[in-house]
Structure formats: structure tokens, C-alpha cells
Amino acid sequence: MATREELSEFLAGVQRRAFKQAVFAVRDESHALDIVQDAMMKIAENYGDRPAAELPLLFTRILQNSIHDFFRRSKVRSAWVTLFSALGSDDDPDADPLETLEARGDGRAESSEAAFEREQIVAAIEEEVAKLPARQREAFLLRYWEDFDTAETAAAMGCSEGSVKTHCSRATSALAKALKERGISL
Amino acid sequence: MNQDEFGFRIRQALNEGAERLDYRTMLRLEQARGAALARQRHAGPATVRVPALQLAGAGSPAVDEGTGAWHWLRGAGWIAPLLALAVGFVAISQWQHQLEIERLAALDFAVLLDDGPLDAYADQGFGVLLQAERQLDH
Numbered sequence: 447m448a449t450r451e452e453l454s455e456f457l458a459g460v461q462r463r464a465f466k467q468a469v470f471a472v473r474d475e476s477h478a479l480d481i482v483q484d485a486m487m488k489i490a491e492n493y494g495d496r497p498a499a500e501l502p503l504l505f506t507r508i509l510q511n512s513i514h515d516f517f518r519r520s521k522v523r524s525a526w527v528t529l530f531s532a533l534g535s536d537d538d539p540d541a542d543p544l545e546t547l548e549a550r551g552d553g554r555a556e557s558s559e560a561a562f563e564r565e566q567i568v569a570a571i572e573e574e575v576a577k578l579p580a581r582q583r584e585a586f587l588l589r590y591w592e593d594f595d596t597a598e599t600a601a602a603m604g605c606s607e608g609s610v611k612t613h614c615s616r617a618t619s620a621l622a623k624a625l626k627e628r629g630i631s632l
Numbered sequence: 633m634n635q636d637e638f639g640f641r642i643r644q645a646l647n648e649g650a651e652r653l654d655y656r657t658m659l660r661l662e663q664a665r666g667a668a669l670a671r672q673r674h675a676g677p678a679t680v681r682v683p684a685l686q687l688a689g690a691g692s693p694a695v696d697e698g699t700g701a702w703h704w705l706r707g708a709g710w711i712a713p714l715l716a717l718a719v720g721f722v723a724i725s726q727w728q729h730q731l732e733i734e735r736l737a738a739l740d741f742a743v744l745l746d747d748g749p750l751d752a753y754a755d756q757g758f759g760v761l762l763q764a765e766r767q768l769d770h
Binding site for chain 1: 636640641665668672
């Protein structure tokens with residue numbers, strides 16, 4: 447059984463990535479925070495007595511389900527949020543919420559040109575990741591960001607390992623192509 | 633660059649982005665984590681079961697059904713009447729047996745002293761009784 451300290455440590459370790467994943471999916475910071483909070487509540491209330499080793503997979507499934515529930519509850523929300531983000535930005539109709547997020551960090555950003563360029567690259571990568579189809583993004587992030595193996599990713603997504611490989615391959619190709627078109631080389 | 637290497641590079645970039653969350657977002661995440669931990673399943677102290685109409689402050693040892701002498705006495709409450717009944721049966725049985733011995737002794741004493749009534753020797757039941765006692769002596 448996971449102790450309070452183990453659960454706290456686990457949540458502290460995943461909360462940033464969980465938030466980012468939710469932002470990639472719903473493209474709204476406030477909703478993403480609600481989703482992460484909902485997922486944290488669910489894992490604590492329903493699975494707080496499970497062994498600590500089971501928490502990563504459980505939390506991933508809960509988070510993905512929370513994201514899916516969000517879309518189920520409000521099918522038009524994504525379009526509405528995109529419109530709201532466009533209106534809320536300065537004059538750029540193609541602006542992305544992630545760019546807004548990054549802009550908030552400008553006040554404490556490093557002043558060097560290299561650091562600024564790196565920030566731009568990171569923002570561009572996040573933007574392109576957010577543009578991936580949902581299942582491809584989910585598979586890619588679980589596989590390469592959460593460091594799940596293929597079987598764990600398949601279990602978390604409720605699909606076959608073959609589907610995971612296909613999603614990851616397509617996501618990689620799409621990302622590489624998009625970044626190359628933007629002149630970004632990794 | 634193969635797929636795994638590409639994934640690793642993307643991962644580094646995503647980690648950098650995740651590290652740059654603003655303080656308000658981090659505050660909300662920390663609050664969410666604290667709220668979740670407060671509701672962790674089986675995370676709190678052991679639950680104390682109190683009867684529905686029991687006042688919470690009345691938790692004296694007398695109502696603590698799980699500890700020490702009181703627990704033993706609660707069990708003894710069921711056993712004591714049974715023990716008393718058994719002791720009563722044994723006592724009555726012993727008393728009846730003692731009365732029977734005394735009655736036979738008085739009879740034997742009367743026979744030995746030839747104090748018995750003459751009618752007793754003519755009574756068939758008295759003869760059977762003497763015969764039975766003789767068999768018991770052997």
C-alpha cells in the first residue's frame with residue numbers, strides 16, 4: 447500500500463507533465479488544471495491503498511479518462527476555447543495557448559540570446575505536439591515522455607501494442623516533418 | 633536519427649517546457665495535490681467505531697469493547713449464568729444423594745438394633761431392599 451509520503455512524492459513528480467499533457471489535449475490552462483486536480487482526487491480516493499509501483503499506470507489511465515470525459519461533457523468546448531484564445535491574443539489569429547503560457551515566463555526568462563532561442567524551440571515543439579492527433583499524441587507522450595514501454599502504453603491506452611507502435615511511428619514522422627518545415631533541427 | 637533518439641530529444645524539450653510553469657499554475661497544482669492527499673484512501677488514523685447514539689466524548693474504558701478486562705467481563709456475562717445453573721444442579725444432586733445415604737443409614741441402624749417395626753419384616757419390599765443392599769456390599 448502506498449503511504450501518504452509515497453503518494454505525495456509520486457504526484458509531485460508527475461504533476462507538471464500531467465498538466466502539460468492536459469494542456470496539449472484541451473488547449474486551455476484552466477481546464478487542464480481542473481482535469482489534473484480531478485485525476486489526483488480520483489487516484490487518492492479510489493486507489494490510495496494500492497502499491498506505489500502501480501500508481502504511474504493507474505494515474506495515466508485516470509488522467510486520460512479525465513481528458514476524454516472533458517471532451518465528452520463538452521463537445522464544442524475545444525472550438526470555443528480556440529476562438530477565445532484567438533480573441534485573447536494580441537493580433538495574431540494563429541496564436542496558440544502554449545505561446546501565451548510561454549510568454550508569461552518571459553519576465554523571468556534568461557536574457558541570453560541562446561536561452562531565448564531555446565525557449566522558442568521548446569514552444570514550437572510543444573505547439574507541434576499539441577497539433578498531433580489525440581491518439582498519436584497520447585501514445586507518443588506515454589512512450590517517450592512518461593517512459594512507458596510498449597506494453598504499458600498499450601495497457602494505458604486500452605489498445606494493442608501494434609497500434610501503439612503505429613501511433614508512435616506516425617507521430618514521430620509528423621513531428622519531424624513539421625519541425626523541419628519550421629527550420630528546427632534537433 | 634532513429635525514432636527513439638528523436639523521442640529522447642523531444643522529451644528533453646518537453647521537460648524544459650514543464651519546468652517553466654508559472655507560479656500560479658504551480659500553486660494550483662500544489663493545492664490540488666494537498667487536497668488529494670487529504671482524501672487518500674486509508675491514509676488517516678484508524679477509525680474509531682462509536683455506536684450511533686453514543687456521545688463522542690463518552691469514550692471511557694467501559695465502552696471500549698476491544699480492550700482488557702472489560703472485554704473479558706463481557707464474555708463472562710454470558711458464561712456466568714450457565715456456570716451457576718451447572719453448580720446448582722450438582723449441589724441439588726449432592727444434597728439428594730446425602731439425604732438418601734442418611735435415610736438408608738437410619739434404616740440400617742434400626743435393623744441392627746432390632747428397632748424396626750415387625751411389619752417391616754413382613755413387607756416384601758423391605759426384603760427386596762435388604763437383598764439389594766447385600767448385593768451392593770459384595
